[in-house]
Amino acid sequence: MAIMKSEDIMGEPHFDKARHIKYWTRCLKTLLPHQYTSNESNRMYLAYFIVSALDLLGALDSVLIEGERQGYIDWIYRCQHPDGGFRMWPGTDFGAKANRENAHWDPANIPATYFALATLLILKDDFKRVNRRLTLTWLPQMQRPDGSFGETLVSGRVEGGQDPRFGYCATGIRYILRATTEGDLSIDGQVVKDVDLDAFVRCAYDGGIADAPFHEPHAGYTFCSLGALAFVDRLNTRGLPTEQPPTAPCHPQSVLSWLVYRQTELADPDAGIDSEFVAAQDTRDTRKKEDGVTSEAQADGTVPAHQDPECSAGVTIFDLLVDGAGMNGRINKVADTCYGFWAGASLHIMQQPNLYHHEAVRRYLLGKTQHLVLGGYGKFPGDLPDLLHSYLGLAALSLAGHDQVKEIDGGMCLSKEARSRLPAIWESFADSR
Amino acid sequence: MGKYADDPAWSDLTPLPTDEGGSHPLAQIAYSADYEETMSYLRALMAANEFSPRALDLTEDLIDMNPAHYTVWLYRAQCLFALNSDLHEELEWLNETALAHQKNYQIWHHRNLVVDKLGECGGETEFVARMFEKDAKNYHVWSYRQWLVKRFDLWEAGELEFTERMLGEDVRNNSAWNHRWFVVNGRAGAAGVGDPEVRAREVGFAEEAIGKVAQNQSPWNYLRGIMRRCGKPLAELKGIAEQYASLDRPDAVRSSFALDLLADILAEEEDGKEQAGRALDLLASRYDPIRKNYWAYRKDQLGLGELKQAVADVA
Numbered sequence: 001m002a003i004m005k006s007e008d009i010m011g012e013p014h015f016d017k018a019r020h021i022k023y024w025t026r027c028l029k030t031l032l033p034h035q036y037t038s039n040e041s042n043r044m045y046l047a048y049f050i051v052s053a054l055d056l057l058g059a060l061d062s063v064l065i066e067g068e069r070q071g072y073i074d075w076i077y078r079c080q081h082p083d084g085g086f087r088m089w090p091g092t093d094f095g096a097k098a099n100r101e102n103a104h105w106d107p108a109n110i111p112a113t114y115f116a117l118a119t120l121l122i123l124k125d126d127f128k129r130v131n132r133r134l135t136l137t138w139l140p141q142m143q144r145p146d147g148s149f150g151e152t153l154v155s156g157r158v159e160g161g162q163d164p165r166f167g168y169c170a171t172g173i174r175y176i177l178r179a180t181t182e183g184d185l186s187i188d189g190q191v192v193k194d195v196d197l198d199a200f201v202r203c204a205y206d207g208g209i210a211d212a213p214f215h216e217p218h219a220g221y222t223f224c225s226l227g228a229l230a231f232v233d234r235l236n237t238r239g240l241p242t243e244q245p246p247t248a249p250c251h252p253q254s255v256l257s258w259l260v261y262r263q264t265e266l267a268d269p270d271a272g273i274d275s276e277f278v279a280a281q282d283t284r285d286t287r288k289k290e291d292g293v294t295s296e297a298q299a300d301g302t303v304p305a306h307q308d309p310e311c312s313a314g315v316t317i318f319d320l321l322v323d324g325a326g327m328n329g330r331i332n333k334v335a336d337t338c339y340g341f342w343a344g345a346s347l348h349i350m351q352q353p354n355l356y357h358h359e360a361v362r363r364y365l366l367g368k369t370q371h372l373v374l375g376g377y378g379k380f381p382g383d384l385p386d387l388l389h390s391y392l393g394l395a396a397l398s399l400a401g402h403d404q405v406k407e408i409d410g411g412m413c414l415s416k417e418a419r420s421r422l423p424a425i426w427e428s429f430a431d432s433r
Numbered sequence: 434m435g436k437y438a439d440d441p442a443w444s445d446l447t448p449l450p451t452d453e454g455g456s457h458p459l460a461q462i463a464y465s466a467d468y469e470e471t472m473s474y475l476r477a478l479m480a481a482n483e484f485s486p487r488a489l490d491l492t493e494d495l496i497d498m499n500p501a502h503y504t505v506w507l508y509r510a511q512c513l514f515a516l517n518s519d520l521h522e523e524l525e526w527l528n529e530t531a532l533a534h535q536k537n538y539q540i541w542h543h544r545n546l547v548v549d550k551l552g553e554c555g556g557e558t559e560f561v562a563r564m565f566e567k568d569a570k571n572y573h574v575w576s577y578r579q580w581l582v583k584r585f586d587l588w589e590a591g592e593l594e595f596t597e598r599m600l601g602e603d604v605r606n607n608s609a610w611n612h613r614w615f616v617v618n619g620r621a622g623a624a625g626v627g628d629p630e631v632r633a634r635e636v637g638f639a640e641e642a643i644g645k646v647a648q649n650q651s652p653w654n655y656l657r658g659i660m661r662r663c664g665k666p667l668a669e670l671k672g673i674a675e676q677y678a679s680l681d682r683p684d685a686v687r688s689s690f691a692l693d694l695l696a697d698i699l700a701e702e703e704d705g706k707e708q709a710g711r712a713l714d715l716l717a718s719r720y721d722p723i724r725k726n727y728w729a730y731r732k733d734q735l736g737l738g739e740l741k742q743a744v745a746d747v748a
Contacts, residue, residue: 047459071457078454
């Protein structure tokens with residue numbers, strides 16, 4: 001029996017670009033449905049998804065009409081905090097009632113600041129209204145003695161947990177506003193200190209990376225850690241890390257291995273993982289005998305993991321190429337659209353973009369989680385689209401290579417084109433050292 | 434008009450509406466009038482630094498609609514402590530809220546604060562177990578459980594047995610494996626698997642799990658982790674690897690993870706590289722083809738050539 005070559009299988013599922021553009025245009029120009037109320041304090045993050053998605057689809061310029069680009073830029077600046085950084089949305093601002101006694105209840109927010117700056121970059125703002133000195137002065141205050149970064153500063157306390165998301169955003173802010181130059185800067189005649197990079201690098205981990213020692217390794221935290229290390233030019237992509245200055249991770253090979261194992265054919269969250277192996281059990285009866293000799297496995301009742309492709313009811317490369325294989329966030333979990341980005345981008349950041357199976361990821365995204373009516377992507381097959389999964393699905397598709405989507409920069413999660421505007425912006429800062 | 438606007442108990446406070454600051458807001462949400470009102474009163478309370486029972490009630494309202502609000506939890510905590518509120522009641526309320534908003538991390542951070550302040554953890558592990566019934570892999574809940582163990586010294590209070598129970602229900606639950614690793618090795622100053630008896634027990638535990646389901650990455654990783662932590666070579670795992678993957682019987686491989694491990698072991702052996710390459714070929718062509726680029730990379734790292742097909746795939 002002939003096994004079909006991959007080229008003989010039907011072509012890749014269609015990427016319905018127009019439908020995605022429609023989805024995102026709706027998100028941009030109309031109110032998000034009330035189900036997003038619980039995400040109101042993430043609005044800057046949502047804003048970034050919307051603007052960046054339209055940019056990746058090459059539709060931003062055509063979708064924005066006269067005055068809109070500037071209007072959106074103005075809204076972002078409206079969220080800028082008087083003491084540096086940005087808010088997630090105007091909702092914490094007390095307006096006329098703001099005073100020194102209540103100021104701590106309206107803090108600048110680390111992720112908000114990164115996403116605000118990223119969105120300004122995509123919208124082609126000139127950054128002239130960014131309180132650069134104040135923001136860079138605030139940034140080191142967001143770092144704890146142990147090197148980790150927090151989310152907000154409230155009454156002198158760094159709040160928000162130790163997790164790498166804040167490290168990623170903090171180093172991203174630093175990268176956008178001062179590139180990779182280390183040490184003190186002189187801005188508007190005042191000295192601005194750098195963050196403590198050595199302390200920050202020492203709190204990273206190897207193998208899969210978690211948000212704290214002994215916590216379970218997780219693709220999202222792995223992305224944040226690797227991305228942060230890349231932002232501060234302290235990433236060790238091969239061999240042993242250095243001590244002076246410290247780089248991480250210690251065992252890049254373990255990280256790569258852990259990341260490639262994120263790719264999985266398991267797509268249905270309701271089918272327990274057992275379903276894969278129920279199928280394998282069934283082959284006990286239909287299994288071929290090789291040359292009349294039974295395999296050892298038959299004798300003790302267990303079944304080879306992946307049989308000869310011709311007779312297995314388990315997963316074969318044929319199945320994978322038709323159904324695709326997305327990425328999960330942790331060992332033994334089912335694939336989820338967004339991990340196509342978190343795990344895929346991590347491999348790109350580690351300069352090994354081709355270690356995972358791009359075609360299988362595309363087939364998963366386009367064939368399983370792309371929403372055929374509304375556009376966008378859901379989390380799992382059949383799910384309705386939401387902003388996060390729709391954006392990260394698009395980002396993952398770009399990473400896996402698709403000619404209908406702009407090339408994305410894995411480290412910053414925005415188009416390479418947008419990132420390429422940074423050197424000119426750094427030039428315009430013209431600091432003295 | 435509104436729940437708060439109509440309530441005389443709130444008539445002294447002027448609500449503060451949101452000011453979007455222009456005609457082009459981004460990601461604006463079609464929230465309800467209730468939410469808008471609650472937010473306006475919350476802003477007024479916070480602007481006035483009021484820490485009162487009515488403030489506490491309002492934060493409950495707000496949290497139910499937007500549990501991710503990054504200052505409301507801090508504000509609620511301050512109210513609780515200022516009012517010297519009953520923290521056991523707070524935990525009761527948190528229980529319900531956690532069940533309603535399972536993916537929210539602020540809830541668990543708040544719980545940390547409350548339980549830490551209470552200084553006792555009665556009922557906590559039971560509540561955690563309830564959360565696991567909904568989702569046995571909830572990341573925040575496992576992190577919280579680790580915090581409980583450290584904070585209240587629960588290392589020998591049934592945690593190992595708990596991991597056994599969880600793994601009995603699902604031997605592929607990697608979060609449970611991870612917790613087991615933590616319980617065995619996470620205590621400051623503990624030898625963990627550095628102690629030969631503990632190592633033998635843990636290796637046995639992993640091998641038994643492999644015996645149940647060989648195609649399960651968790652126990653294989655666990656074994657690798659043990660060797661690494663003890664500074665022992667992977668070669669010590671050759672025996673178990675070969676039980677499930679042998680180059681002499683390429684049709685009878687029972688675990689791709691065993692084959693991967695075998696490749697690593699052979700790569701370290703003198704004259705083992707070529708055999709390591711054969712293992713990688715088998716993975717690429719039959720037992721784990723989705724990762725074929727990675728197996729090719731591994732071969733490349735060993736200085737070996739192109740991947741060979743272990744099974745012909747043409748008619």
